[in-house]
Each structure stands twice: as structure tokens, then as C-alpha cells.
Amino acid sequence: MRPKITYAVNHLSQYLKKPTDIHWQAVKRILRYVSSTRHFGLYIQQGSDLSISAFSDADWAANIDDRKLVAAYCIFLGGNLISWSSKKQSVVTRSSKESEYRALAHASVEIIWVRQLVCEIGVKQKSAPVL
Template sequence: MATLDNMFALKDLGKLNYFLGTQVQYLEHGFILNQSKYVDDMLQRICFSDLKSTASPNNLGKNLSINDGVPLTDPFLYRSTIGALQYITNTRLNITYMVNHISQFLKASTDAHWQATKRVLRYISGTKNYGLLFQPSHSLEVSAYSDVDWAANIDDRKLVVAYCVFVGGNLVSWSSKKQTAVARSSTESEYRALAHTTSEIIWL
């Protein structure tokens, strides 16, 4: 810091506590990143501050279709809410799959898609203090987990590949993305998931 100060005009603002919607909570060994204030601000902006919380972000076993429900007369709220939820996935990988799913109906959103979105909002309202824990580690070992939802999309039967990658026990990368191709079997879909995960590991 002192060396940089000799060359550039710097101001020490102390420890980072809040930046671009992300809060830093310091622990004795490590820190937690979460977006609880961002969640509160978003819920207040769309007048959903008093939502009743739910235990999961989606109804298990129910996949949405583009033909579900009645088209929204004003889709702006749906689209802006999805955008905010996508930003929250920066620290909340447990909603990534569902946010990816409801993001596929931005072009022609319906009341059924909005109900699914409200369930995600109910979930994060009750778990807004959840976040990412980072702790010091002597190991730089890379480990990863992958999964696939075969033929998940009712409309085109394309699969969704998801993975998360850890370095030294700390989560550093994750993804949940619908693929461009249709897998002919569950085995093929699993191999696709492994290929995407391996590519990410090699890049890291």
C-alpha cells in the first residue's frame, strides 16, 4: 500500500464491507459474501417486502412450458425481477437452476411463469442471509460436482447441465445452463455434463 501511495494518490477506506450490492461479513477465520441488503431493496421496490417464506425455490417435479397460463398484460415487472434474480445468483448458486428456468420465458411470459418467479422470491426472502463462505486453506486442490436434468424443457426437450467447482474447499465457479442439443439418452446427457465440468476445471 505504501509503495503504491508513493506513485498514485490513494485513500485507505479500511476493510471492504459493501460493494455493488454485495456485503462482506468477516469471521475469525474467513468471511461470508451475501446480498441480503440487495434482496431487501429489490423486494421493497416491487412491493413484496411481506412475502411468506418457503423452504425451496421451486416445485419439485414441475417444469414450466411456454404454453402454461395466460400472457401477462405488462411483462415489465417479470423481466426486471428476473434481471435482479440473475444478479443475486452471484452469491446464491442454490437458485441458479430455477432462475435459468424462468429466464427462458422472457419473450412470452404468463401468469404461471410469474407465480413460479414469486416462489423464488419467497424463498430468498426467508434465506437472504445465506451466502458464500471463504476460508483460508493450505490446499489448492480443485474438486467439482456436476449434474444434469435430461430432457428438462417440455417445449424442446433440451437438457440442463449444472456444475460447481471448489478450490481448496472454497466454491469459486458454478453454472446451470440449458444446452443447444437434445441428448438421446440419460447416459449421453451425463457425459455432456462431465465434459462441461472438465472444461471448467482445465480452465481454472
């Protein structure tokens, strides 16, 4: 998962009409990074472990323009990545702890949805999801 790349591309796309040299430098840096990691990928592995696990993270006030939080999570079924998100929030949080809790809340909502989906297709969950 590359939540910071996703966010950076989204942020740069806001300047498509009138980019400056700084924006072009950022685009080139992103392209160099992506080009150097093109051999990486998502691999789906067969396995008997179908437990749900998730990781979340928050980047508190990293955007110097508006100081809004970027919350990200990734969800795994067994060892396979099945869902991920990186989203700039609409509010400014007061602390890094508050931003972490917001990221956990977004990941929790997705875990609940994934768990219901997995149950509907007939996959039994032996343990509770781990966040």
C-alpha cells in the same frame, strides 16, 4: 449454487413481453424461495488445502417445451466455490447417461482452465483435480 433457480429465471425472462398468470405465479414462487434463503451466502475460508474439486449434474429433458438438457457444475479450490455454471444445451440428448457425459465434459473443460490459471499464479497442485 442454485442452477435450477438460474435456469428458471432465464426461462421466465423469455416471457417478459407478454407474461401470463402462470408466469407470475412462477416468479412469486422464486422470489419467496430466494427471500427465505437470503441468510445463505458464499464464504471464502483461509486454508492450506488448495486442491481442485468439482461436481456436475444434468437435468435430462426437464424442460417440457423443448426437452433440452440443462447441464450444471461447480468448482471448488479447497473448500471455496470459485466457479459455477448452469446452461441449457443446444441439442436434445437421447438418454440420461448422454446428458451426464455432456455435463461432465463441460465441467472438465472448466477444470482444465482453472488448473492452468492456478498454476500461472504460482499455486502448486499436489494432486489431480477430482470430478
